[in-house]
Amino acid sequence: MAEEDLRAAVAAGALAAREGHRPLLQAIVEVARAIFGARAASIMLLDHSAGELVFQAVTGEGEDTLVGRRISSATGIAGWVAQSGQPLVVEDVANDPRFAREEARRTGYVPKGLMAAPLLRDDRVLGVLNVLDRPERRRFSAAEMDLLGLFANQASVALDLLLQAQRIETLLGTAGDELEAVAELAMRIDRLDEDRRAAAVRLLRDLVDIVGS
Amino acid sequence: MSETQEGKTTEPEVDLPAWSLRRDDPRARALPRSWPHRIDRKWAWSGSDGAGVRVAIVDSGIDGDHELVGGLQRAVAVEKTADGEWKVGDDDAGDLAGHGTACAGIVRSFAPRSELWSVRVLGAGFKGGAGALLTGLRWAIEQGCEVVNLSLSTPKRDTAALLHEIADDAYFGGSVFVASAHNLDVRSYPWRFSSVVSVASHDGEDPYEFLYNPDPPVEFFARGMDIEVAWLDRTRIIAAGNSFATAHMTGICALILGKHPALTPFQLKTVLRETATNMRES
Numbered sequence: 001m002a003e004e005d006l007r008a009a010v011a012a013g014a015l016a017a018r019e020g021h022r023p024l025l026q027a028i029v030e031v032a033r034a035i036f037g038a039r040a041a042s043i044m045l046l047d048h049s050a051g052e053l054v055f056q057a058v059t060g061e062g063e064d065t066l067v068g069r070r071i072s073s074a075t076g077i078a079g080w081v082a083q084s085g086q087p088l089v090v091e092d093v094a095n096d097p098r099f100a101r102e103e104a105r106r107t108g109y110v111p112k113g114l115m116a117a118p119l120l121r122d123d124r125v126l127g128v129l130n131v132l133d134r135p136e137r138r139r140f141s142a143a144e145m146d147l148l149g150l151f152a153n154q155a156s157v158a159l160d161l162l163l164q165a166q167r168i169e170t171l172l173g174t175a176g177d178e179l180e181a182v183a184e185l186a187m188r189i190d191r192l193d194e195d196r197r198a199a200a201v202r203l204l205r206d207l208v209d210i211v212g213s
Numbered sequence: 214m215s216e217t218q219e220g221k222t223t224e225p226e227v228d229l230p231a232w233s234l235r236r237d238d239p240r241a242r243a244l245p246r247s248w249p250h251r252i253d254r255k256w257a258w259s260g261s262d263g264a265g266v267r268v269a270i271v272d273s274g275i276d277g278d279h280e281l282v283g284g285l286q287r288a289v290a291v292e293k294t295a296d297g298e299w300k301v302g303d304d305d306a307g308d309l310a311g312h313g314t315a316c317a318g319i320v321r322s323f324a325p326r327s328e329l330w331s332v333r334v335l336g337a338g339f340k341g342g343a344g345a346l347l348t349g350l351r352w353a354i355e356q357g358c359e360v361v362n363l364s365l366s367t368p369k370r371d372t373a374a375l376l377h378e379i380a381d382d383a384y385f386g387g388s389v390f391v392a393s394a395h396n397l398d399v400r401s402y403p404w405r406f407s408s409v410v411s412v413a414s415h416d417g418e419d420p421y422e423f424l425y426n427p428d429p430p431v432e433f434f435a436r437g438m439d440i441e442v443a444w445l446d447r448t449r450i451i452a453a454g455n456s457f458a459t460a461h462m463t464g465i466c467a468l469i470l471g472k473h474p475a476l477t478p479f480q481l482k483t484v485l486r487e488t489a490t491n492m493r494e495s
Binding site: 074075076077079080083084085086087088089090091092117118120122123145146149152 | 273309310311312335336364365366367368369370393395396397398399401444448449450451452453454455456
């Protein structure tokens, strides 16, 4: 276990972060849905090795059933967005039988319109943000595309945190009990009030001296 | 260098630096000026239907049977072999997403007699690598496609250098890359390269309205919002994005090259600038 990995694991508060991303992703899809006045919104994580997109957060239609579901990233609109790294805005998706067949079978809900944006972090596509069925058939505008991009940025930061937390969990899992104990200690010290935290840090420094000698 | 008494060079003995040209080389002869006259739309594409121009659509495949597409000259897919090599082979999968068919239909609406070549680089087997894209583009150039529609880009920096090389090869080889700018504020390639015709959207409704941008990297804006496009299974949808603006410019390039097949990519770009909707008499 490299020292920098240990520091990263502890600093990230991996234990606390384990579930912390979910409310954040959920909040993003809920705000996106509200702002666009859409019937549903969702965030999918791209599983490169499986060639699949996994629903991570869903609001509106499908929110009770879709989280955790997987669809192929090889076909369909979300697949194109994930593969190309480009957003796509279409109306009348229901006219697309491939989309309809696949989605209706899985979700019981066929959208009439879809805005989908890639979740990009540096040069990687992490997933896809979908906004389904805005209320009326108004013209698309560049401003909406920009807005979608802003939500996608936010979602990609949150998704990146999720991936980091997962990576650190894996690290903790393979490092054995010592690292988990250290991570838990760090988390507990972080929650102390200022005086007690300072005392705890002094104690830890003494411990480092003792161990190091 | 040996010289006669008249001071003229009798034989080219001096080695010139690489990439240089001897003045007695045939390539140094005077070339006819192309345009002693005004470049307007009438000159540029009036009467053209794109006949004789091969247009490659590098995308998710094309449904050639869609009424807005009206047939393909050829369809290939780039896929990874068991040995991990990218290989180009005939493709009968059609379109896996709808996007390529949409672009093809737009090109066809401008240039009904152009040849459409589908080069599928997305779809099954794609794992996020750029190898398929690079292989597909290289293949399209090798086939001599005069126009290559690329409504795609990649943010991968390690791919950018390879893409740059291919884009320059295309430019010098007589293939015009018409490349879509990203729809988000993202740095991606190859649309940022000067050797391609880069396209983003304006919000107008006239398919023939396109604007020259004096402040690149995006050089042209074309119709990209609220467009009825061909989609999967013979349907049509309303779509928006720079992808579709790019297909408009591809169609216009096919028209121009149908009428003026000898134009080089840089001449074509100049014609596009001169015929842009926002150009006016000085």
